[in-house]
Amino acid sequence: MKRNVFSALSGALFGAGLLVSGMIDTVKVQGWLDVFGDWDPTLAFVMGGAIIPMFIAWRVAEKRRIALLGNDIPAKPVQKLDNNLILGSVMFGAGWGLVGLCPGPALAAVSLNGFGGLVFILAMIGGMVATPVLRRALTPKGEAAWTSAR
Amino acid sequence: MIGCAGAMYLLINGRIMGASGILGGLVDGTGRSTWGERVAFLLGLMLFPPLLVPLYDKVDTRVTDNLWLLVSAGLLVGIGTRIANGCTSGHGVCGISRLSLRGIGATVAYIAAGGVVVLAFRHWLGII
Numbered sequence: 001m002k003r004n005v006f007s008a009l010s011g012a013l014f015g016a017g018l019l020v021s022g023m024i025d026t027v028k029v030q031g032w033l034d035v036f037g038d039w040d041p042t043l044a045f046v047m048g049g050a051i052i053p054m055f056i057a058w059r060v061a062e063k064r065r066i067a068l069l070g071n072d073i074p075a076k077p078v079q080k081l082d083n084n085l086i087l088g089s090v091m092f093g094a095g096w097g098l099v100g101l102c103p104g105p106a107l108a109a110v111s112l113n114g115f116g117g118l119v120f121i122l123a124m125i126g127g128m129v130a131t132p133v134l135r136r137a138l139t140p141k142g143e144a145a146w147t148s149a150r
Numbered sequence: 151m152i153g154c155a156g157a158m159y160l161l162i163n164g165r166i167m168g169a170s171g172i173l174g175g176l177v178d179g180t181g182r183s184t185w186g187e188r189v190a191f192l193l194g195l196m197l198f199p200p201l202l203v204p205l206y207d208k209v210d211t212r213v214t215d216n217l218w219l220l221v222s223a224g225l226l227v228g229i230g231t232r233i234a235n236g237c238t239s240g241h242g243v244c245g246i247s248r249l250s251l252r253g254i255g256a257t258v259a260y261i262a263a264g265g266v267v268v269l270a271f272r273h274w275l276g277i278i
Contacts, residue, residue, distance in 0.1 A: 079252065111197075
């Protein structure tokens with residue numbers, strides 16, 4: 001129960017941060033992704049600002065090894081760039097660029113995005129459900145498929 | 151605020167705050183054992199921001215109304231984040247801050263791909 005409460009609080013704070021920082025403004029996000037054109041760098045400060053408390057949290061977490069509510073701190077995955085990581089990220093980046101929505105802001109702004117926002121989320125969920133099949137096809141033989149949730 | 155949310159989720163719950171992983175594990179069944187935490191996180195994420203909207207004069211997310219773009223982008227984001235095991239929050243915020251090669255590699259790849267797509271669709275084709 002405690003876990004669910006803190007989970008909901010984390011989600012609420014994350015959503016508030018996405019709203020306040022402008023990450024839910026799709027045109028601003030596309031402006032930030034327009035690195036080869038008319039680049040608007042302001043959202044880099046949002047990402048940088050988020051990384052600072054997270055960096056400290058990781059230092060503490062890796063020293064403690066166990067979270068306050070008893071779970072193990074997730075182990076660092078094998079530090080290797082594989083095809084799945086790069087191919088998946090390229091697909092994700094392409095979709096992100098097309099409409100300026102990534103999963104966090106799409107969910108945080110679902111109440112503001114109207115019908116289009118719902119269409120995006122339903123298509124995203126459809127893609128997520130279809131992925132286990134695709135993932136098996138794309139994982140090279142002999143290599144374990146990544147199953148840890150990030 | 152985003153970083154503090156991630157820090158809280160890591161230090162209290164022992165989990166990585168990745169939006170695509172939290173939702174993806176719920177819809178494809180791989181995260182069934184932790185469904186309560188996942189649902190709680192998503193409810194907080196979806197229901198709290200609208201309460202803050204009245205504090206602002208105007209909140210405009212400027213989402214396109216082109217359904218083809220929305221469906222294609224949704225599919226690409228859904229499949230891509232699951233194949234790569236993370237999105238902006240998991241790889242970008244949580245991965246980079248852990249100095250994870252995978253997080254950094256993923257972030258470079260998706261920003262580059264996003265950059266090329268915006269360049270092509272905005273400056274060459276004029277669609278977005």
